[in-house]
Amino acid sequence: MMSQKHASYRADKRRFAVLIGAPSLIWQLVFFLLPLLFLVMMTFWSVRNFRLQPDFTLANWTMILNAGFFRSAYLYTFSISMITAAIAAVAAFPVAYLISFRLSPAAQRMLMGLLVIPFFTSLPVRIYSMQIFFSPSGLINSALIGVGLSPITVLNTPVGALVGYLTLTMPLVILLQIFALNGVDRQLVEAAHNLRCGKFRTVISIIIPSARVGLVISFAMAFVFAFGDYISPQFLGGSNPPTLSILMADQVKSGNHWPRASVVAMTMIFTLMAMMGLLLKFAYGRSGR
Amino acid sequence: MTKRTGSIGDTLTLLSLRGWAFIVFAFIFAPIVSMAAFSFNADRFPSLPWAGFSLTWYEQVFADPMIRRGLVNSLLVALAVAPLSTAIGFLAAYVDHRFQFVGKRLYMALASLPPTVPVVIMGVAMLTFQGRIGLSGTLFGIIAAHVVISAPFAMVLIRMRLAELGPDIEAAAWNLGAGPWATLREVVIPFCAPAILASIFITAAVSFDEFMIAWFISGQNETLPVRVLALLQGQVSPRINAIGTLVFTTSMLLVILAQALAFRSKAGRR
Amino acid sequence: MSVTILELDGLSKSFDKQSAVSDVSISVQKGEFIALMGPSGCGKTTTLRMIAGLDAPTEGQIRIWGRDVSQDAPWRRDTPLVWQSYALFPFMSVRRNVEFGLKQRGMIAKDRTVKADEWLERMGIAAFAERMPHQLSGGQRQRVALARALATEPELLLLDEPLSALDPHLKVSMQTELVRLHRELGITFVCVTHSHSEAFAMADRVVIMDKGTVQQIGAPQQIHRRADNRFVAEFLGASNILDVKVLYADASGVAADSAIGRLSTQAPALKPVQVGEALSLVVAMDRVEIARSLSGAVNQVPGRIAMMEVMGASITAIVETEGGVTLRSQLSSRDIESNPLAVGDTVVASWDPASAYFVAH
Numbered sequence: 001m002m003s004q005k006h007a008s009y010r011a012d013k014r015r016f017a018v019l020i021g022a023p024s025l026i027w028q029l030v031f032f033l034l035p036l037l038f039l040v041m042m043t044f045w046s047v048r049n050f051r052l053q054p055d056f057t058l059a060n061w062t063m064i065l066n067a068g069f070f071r072s073a074y075l076y077t078f079s080i081s082m083i084t085a086a087i088a089a090v091a092a093f094p095v096a097y098l099i100s101f102r103l104s105p106a107a108q109r110m111l112m113g114l115l116v117i118p119f120f121t122s123l124p125v126r127i128y129s130m131q132i133f134f135s136p137s138g139l140i141n142s143a144l145i146g147v148g149l150s151p152i153t154v155l156n157t158p159v160g161a162l163v164g165y166l167t168l169t170m171p172l173v174i175l176l177q178i179f180a181l182n183g184v185d186r187q188l189v190e191a192a193h194n195l196r197c198g199k200f201r202t203v204i205s206i207i208i209p210s211a212r213v214g215l216v217i218s219f220a221m222a223f224v225f226a227f228g229d230y231i232s233p234q235f236l237g238g239s240n241p242p243t244l245s246i247l248m249a250d251q252v253k254s255g256n257h258w259p260r261a262s263v264v265a266m267t268m269i270f271t272l273m274a275m276m277g278l279l280l281k282f283a284y285g286r287s288g289r
Numbered sequence: 290m291t292k293r294t295g296s297i298g299d300t301l302t303l304l305s306l307r308g309w310a311f312i313v314f315a316f317i318f319a320p321i322v323s324m325a326a327f328s329f330n331a332d333r334f335p336s337l338p339w340a341g342f343s344l345t346w347y348e349q350v351f352a353d354p355m356i357r358r359g360l361v362n363s364l365l366v367a368l369a370v371a372p373l374s375t376a377i378g379f380l381a382a383y384v385d386h387r388f389q390f391v392g393k394r395l396y397m398a399l400a401s402l403p404p405t406v407p408v409v410i411m412g413v414a415m416l417t418f419q420g421r422i423g424l425s426g427t428l429f430g431i432i433a434a435h436v437v438i439s440a441p442f443a444m445v446l447i448r449m450r451l452a453e454l455g456p457d458i459e460a461a462a463w464n465l466g467a468g469p470w471a472t473l474r475e476v477v478i479p480f481c482a483p484a485i486l487a488s489i490f491i492t493a494a495v496s497f498d499e500f501m502i503a504w505f506i507s508g509q510n511e512t513l514p515v516r517v518l519a520l521l522q523g524q525v526s527p528r529i530n531a532i533g534t535l536v537f538t539t540s541m542l543l544v545i546l547a548q549a550l551a552f553r554s555k556a557g558r559r
Numbered sequence: 560m561s562v563t564i565l566e567l568d569g570l571s572k573s574f575d576k577q578s579a580v581s582d583v584s585i586s587v588q589k590g591e592f593i594a595l596m597g598p599s600g601c602g603k604t605t606t607l608r609m610i611a612g613l614d615a616p617t618e619g620q621i622r623i624w625g626r627d628v629s630q631d632a633p634w635r636r637d638t639p640l641v642w643q644s645y646a647l648f649p650f651m652s653v654r655r656n657v658e659f660g661l662k663q664r665g666m667i668a669k670d671r672t673v674k675a676d677e678w679l680e681r682m683g684i685a686a687f688a689e690r691m692p693h694q695l696s697g698g699q700r701q702r703v704a705l706a707r708a709l710a711t712e713p714e715l716l717l718l719d720e721p722l723s724a725l726d727p728h729l730k731v732s733m734q735t736e737l738v739r740l741h742r743e744l745g746i747t748f749v750c751v752t753h754s755h756s757e758a759f760a761m762a763d764r765v766v767i768m769d770k771g772t773v774q775q776i777g778a779p780q781q782i783h784r785r786a787d788n789r790f791v792a793e794f795l796g797a798s799n800i801l802d803v804k805v806l807y808a809d810a811s812g813v814a815a816d817s818a819i820g821r822l823s824t825q826a827p828a829l830k831p832v833q834v835g836e837a838l839s840l841v842v843a844m845d846r847v848e849i850a851r852s853l854s855g856a857v858n859q860v861p862g863r864i865a866m867m868e869v870m871g872a873s874i875t876a877i878v879e880t881e882g883g884v885t886l887r888s889q890l891s892s893r894d895i896e897s898n899p900l901a902v903g904d905t906v907v908a909s910w911d912p913a914s915a916y917f918v919a920h
Binding site for chain 1: 544
Binding site for chain 3: 466
């Protein structure tokens with residue numbers, strides 16, 4: 001009688017925990033993890049007569065990894081994502097510094113609120129607006145001609161893609177940098193000023209080292225977003241040259257070769273994981289010195 | 290090195306910082322402002338000078354049966370995604386708040402990582418998987434995928450609120466005779482109500498705006514952002530601006546509502 | 560005629576192999592006011608939480624009315640707790656807070672409101688029924704917490720540091736109020752506190768704990784008169800504690816050597832002491848008398864007044880002895896009027912051998 005009672009209270013507690021924990025676990029297992037695992041499996045399948053066949057072949061891997069179009073797309077995607085991250089991080093820093101260190105809390109709150117808006121504005125539509133600005137007869141060129149300069153070609157070039165990547169990543173990078181800078185010990189900065197350390201030198205030798213982890217994370221996030229983006233290289237870069245995301249979409253949408261798209265997806269996942277690992281190691285590792 | 294020159298230098302620095310910040314903000318917001326402005330422009334081709342105010346493009350948008358279907362689909366999906374992902378996110382947040390167990394890190398990783406996977410990969414993964422189990426092309430398929438990426442947002446929002454629930458409050462409820470379910474119903478959920486409402490709005494906005502995964506898996510059941518993507522591949526059309534403005538207004542309304550709720554709960558705690 | 564309501568029997572609790580409570584056995588009578596007292600980390604709160612079922616004992620039993628409840632869920636016990644943090648539900652009005660326990664017992668809404676209002680009236684906070692907890696002062700919250708715990712009319716009320724979060728001037732009045740409430744309701748109170756003034760002022764019996772074990776259980780007067788061990792004597796802080804070595808012991812008394820000379824006590828030791836044994840001699844401060852000169856009696860220690868500490872109506876004279884030991888003598892202001900003392904005076908401190916006793920080191 002007594003021991004039954006113990007068992008029932010413990011069982012009740014366990015049943016409660018299991019019922020509470022199950023929905024998230026089941027949903028993410030079935031609709032998130034399983035699709036990703038299926039994607040891994042798919043890389044070993046084959047396509048015969050335009051039909052998927054369960055198989056265990058390395059053909060997709062060797063085909064993609066040896067293909068010139070894949071290698072150049074990989075190189076291009078990687079380098080333009082790095083360039084995007086670098087430009088975004090450098091361009092965002094003065095803005096983040098201004099907002100974090102030089103503006104009133106009210107202005108800071110308002111500007112941070114503004115920076116959230118782009119996250120809830122359709123990216124395709126923003127990219128479409130950029131198309132209009134940069135089209136051969138668009139607003140930018142009209143303005144350039146208006147002041148007597150020669151028009152520029154941005155659309156359907158890597159520079160166009162870059163404009164898109166920056167549209168996508170800038171708000172995020174600025175916000176992350178503000179969070180990083182807000183975490184810097186203000187007393188440290190005061191102390192530096194008291195020691196007659198100039199504002200600029202304080203930024204270089206106190207603020208940037210103190211906020212390094214957050215700043216590196218902002219760079220990493222810019223890289224991750226640019227690396228996976230499809231809209232910018234497609235609609236502003238004119239898929240000229242194509243990126244890995246475009247390669248994937250093409251393989252699926254027109255080529256109907258899902259196993260090859262899966263291989264490309266795997267290379268992207270590996271790259272992102274390696275980059276995140278390296279960057280975080282860089283961010284945290286050097287603080288030990 | 291007198292103070293005077295220092296302050297002049299500082300004024301110049303501050304001025305150039307503000308100038309640069311203005312340029313950056315202009316870059317970020319120009320597309321949003323131009324989207325809204327040209328959606329009301331009478332001229333088909335977006336160029337200055339302004340050709341006059343017109344609602345033509347909105348009329349065309351609402352007259353287009355494909356856009357209308359896209360809008361209905363988007364609304365249906367968001368309507369299902371918001372409560373589902375909020376419920377799932379709430380439960381995951383409560384698990385994190387309440388239980389210690391072996392493998393908790395893995396459990397929480399699974400509950401929070403989906404938004405970090407590039408959407409293009411998620412799209413392909415969902416397409417291949419859902420194609421196999423016959424879900425691809427159905428609204429439920431889109432809902433399932435959108436819940437995957439929005440539940441983590443709900444989880445984070447509600448987890449922050451739970452962190453403010455003192456360690457004694459739930460124990461006080463048990464102590465007064467409320468079992469775990471009654472405590473959840475009568476104490477935890479009412480306490481989290483502002484965060485729950487906020488996350489309903491935020492997850493609705495996330496789903497309403499999502500284009501990439503839906504583009505891969507929606508098939509015949511296009512959502513509104515997928516329709517926009519299709520329009521984008523065609524020729525220049527101010528209808529895109531009109532749709533964008535509509536979506537923007539809807540999303541911002543949801544976000545502002547969520548913010549107001551979060552703010553009200555903060556004020557109420559004082 | 561006393562009836563046991565609550566028994567703790569060999570209760571132990573460890574967290575991650577760290578022992579928090581070990582082998583605690585206490586028997587509480589119906590209607591008693593018991594205080595669990597000790598320094599922080601002594602296991603008093605863990606013991607209270609185990610009674611409420613919020614922590615599960617590693618070993619031992621908790622019996623309420625003779626029935627083992629140690630494996631019962633907290634919501635199946637009738638052991639409401641008044642929390643140190645009050646733990647009021649922040650999104651419920653005062654009235655709904657008080658109704659909560661009644662609701663869990665299935666009482667219908669109308670009856671709940673009537674009952675809750677009765678308790679709010681009784682605790683003098685009926686005017687705040689519609690307020691939210693954050694709109695109340697600390698003292699008002701405390702009353703809501705009490706009303707909420709008492710609304711279900713339990714036979715056993717647990718209180719965790721009920722006065723510690725209050726302003727000093729509220730502490731005393733709330734202390735009186737708790738005693739009055741206890742007398743009127745006639746139920747059992749188990750109260751955790753770190754303050755011996757609170758415990759001694761309110762409780763019928765005090766349980767002193769240290770490092771997870773019970774050091775002494777007894778009525779305040781009894782503990783005050785005779786501490787069971789050096790920890791209790793030190794914790795209460797009202798005694799002089801001297802290191803001594805037993806010189807000889809027989810039925811008439813014990814003589815011991817110390818840094819301030821030979822001391823004796825007539826009190827028959829509970830346990831026989833051994834010659835040569837090192838012990839602590841405890842002399843309550845209010846038993847130490849101050850004279851101007853030696854009179855030839857036992858236990859006379861010459862010294863010099865180093866300081867006079869005034870604490871309300873009592874004054875503590877701190878006497879530095881020739882042996883380098885400091886003795887404290889607690890005097891009333893009347894004593895001082897009849898025998899004025901000043902810092903620097905040469906005096907003789909003494910005490911009645913019957914009022915001193917030995918405890919183990």
